[in-house]
Amino acid sequence: MxxxxxxxxxxxxxxxxxxxxxxxxxxxxxxxxxxxxxxxxxxxxxxxxxxxxxxxxxxxxxxxxxxxxxxxxxxxxxxxxxxxxxxxxxYKAQSILTNLLPILDNFERALAVEAKSEESQSLLTGMEMIYRNLIDSLKGEGLVEIEAQDKEFDPNFHQAVMTGSEPDKSSGIVLEELQKGYQLKDRVLRPSMVKVNE
Amino acid sequence: MxxxxxxxxxxxxxxxxxxxxxxxxxxxxxxxxxxxxxxxxxxxxxxxxxxxxxxxxxxxxxxxxxxxxxxxxxxxxxxxxxxxxxxxxxYKAQSILTNLLPILDNFERALAVEAKSEESQSLLTGMEMIYRNLIDSLKGEGLVEIEAQDKEFDPNFHQAVMTGSEPDKSSGIVLEELQKGYQLKDRVLRPSMVKVNE
CATH class of the missing domain: 1.10.287 (Helix Hairpins)
Known part of the structure; x- marks a missing residue:
């Protein structure tokens, strides 16, 4: 040119x-x-x-x-x-959000423990508030949590890593979300990893 | 045009x-x-x-x-x-980082508590790891922690909110960092809030 x-x-x-x-x-x-x-x-x-x-x-x-x-x-x-x-x-937040996803995973896992003492419970409650503030702040930048549980499997948003068999549920329904998926606005950053009904 | x-x-x-x-x-x-x-x-x-x-x-x-x-x-x-x-x-990370600063403050405050039980100590250790990963990830996007403690006061990076008097230290030295300051690359997102020696 x-x-x-x-x-x-x-x-x-x-x-x-x-x-x-x-x-x-x-x-x-x-x-x-x-x-x-x-x-x-x-x-x-x-x-x-x-x-x-x-x-x-x-x-x-x-x-x-x-x-x-x-x-x-x-x-x-x-x-x-x-x-x-x-x-x-x-999409300016794309690289930062992509890098934060494993940290969000770890944060969620850490919050999933069951506190035995009142002191620990109080600690967890504080951390949960920080996690919620973090997620809300990232949502403000365009982060979207992909819905999976009990939804119809959609290869655009879900990645099937296991299958299960629950005859009382429709075929192709997501039985379990194994790892949360995220989008930045309309762009999938990472699909949900799911277990799908056969 | x-x-x-x-x-x-x-x-x-x-x-x-x-x-x-x-x-x-x-x-x-x-x-x-x-x-x-x-x-x-x-x-x-x-x-x-x-x-x-x-x-x-x-x-x-x-x-x-x-x-x-x-x-x-x-x-x-x-x-x-x-x-x-x-x-x-x-500067694409500017808005997201600016919005995350109060969350980092809260995170640091939550980690400053003293754990009395082993269970709580183990929880705090896990949370500290998450905090470190979060900070490292943000540093990868250009976040820089401003140094203040014991440095000479610099109005480009520090905001004096208190003064103190310690005769054994030089005048204009930062005696205490009250709130951490951050930059995005060469741009100050928030100056450190400091207590300065008279």
Whole structure:
């Protein structure tokens, strides 16, 4: 792209270099027409001018096409840049959220223990509040917990790692969520790992 | 910017509309020069052609300048877009990290309690590991803990909320960090709240 543009720029610079008064010599010849009215010479001068006109028209046409091409490139580049920026903003939390998922898993596992003493129970309650604040904060950045338990298995959001057999439930129903899945907005960061009814 | 570009495009389209064979009429006149060698008429034809040449040269010059302007705009837009994108990528974690800071504060406070039972100590140890993993993960995204304790007070990184008087320490030394400060890369998200020696 830049190469093409430099090319266009150089050509433009070359055209620029053609001096505006390039037909000065011809102008001088014209001055002499009235004194020297040989029709042959006059036709030659007029032919030269016609040639010059054709040449200029061709250059002008070329220049106009060049401008239209550059404008089209420019518009395309702006459109692409706007789309890029939009995606960059929409999914800016992707790497940080992806890296936090194993930490959320560990946090949930740590909170799943059963406290025997009142002191431990109080500790766990405090930690649960921190976990909820953490999750809520991440949800504010676009994190979405994928629902799985008792839902129909959907390969777009669930990964089946086990099957079970519960005749009283429909076939293809998620019997158990083994690991929570997450999305960032509409993009799946990690599918739920599930056990599916046969 | 777009207005300007549309303007340029319209002008280009107008030029395009000037038919290439606009001097056909003059060409026909030229055919007659040899038969009608009246020098007055001939001069008139040559003058018309000179006028046409001047007009075309002016248009060409204008068109070349227009192209150079558009190319300059294009280059500027590309440069700005690249800088925008760079900043967007560099600081993409800013909002998420800023929102997580109060959660990190609470986490640290919860871990500061003294466990009386072995069960509680084991719970706290588990939670400390989760906290460390969380901090390390956020550091991977550019989070930096600001150093304060025993450092010289620096208003770029520290906010003095109390003063103390310890004659055996230099004046302007941070005596105590009351709340941890954080940066995202080179950008301060929150200064450390500190107690400074008078």
């Amino acid at each position: 830049t190469d093409k543009m430099n090319d266009v720029e150089n050509e433009a610079a070359e055209n620029e270099a053609t001096p505006k008064g390039a037909n000065t010599e011809m102008d001088t010849e014209v001055e002499n027409i009235s004194n020297d009215s040989n029709p042959e010479d006059t036709i030659e001068i007029v032919d030269e001018k016609d040639e010059k006109i054709n040449e200029l028209e061709a250059k002008l046409h070329e220049e106009e096409n060049k401008l239209l091409r550059v404008l089209a490139d420019y518009e395309n580049a702006k459109r692409r840049a706007a789309l890029d920026k939009e995606a960059l903003i929409k | 777009t207005d300007k570009m549309n303007d340029v495009e319209n002008e280009a389209a107008e030029n395009e509309a000037t038919p290439k064979g606009a001097n056909t009429e003059m060409d026909t006149e030229v055919e007659n020069i040899s038969n009608d060698s009246n020098p007055e008429d001939t001069i008139e034809i040559v003058d018309e052609k000179d006028e046409k040449i001047n007009e075309l040269e002016a248009k060409l010059h204008e068109e070349e300048n227009k192209l150079l302007r558009v190319l300059a705009d294009y280059e500027n837009a590309k440069r700005r877009a690249a800088l925008d994108k760079e900043a967007l990528i560099k």
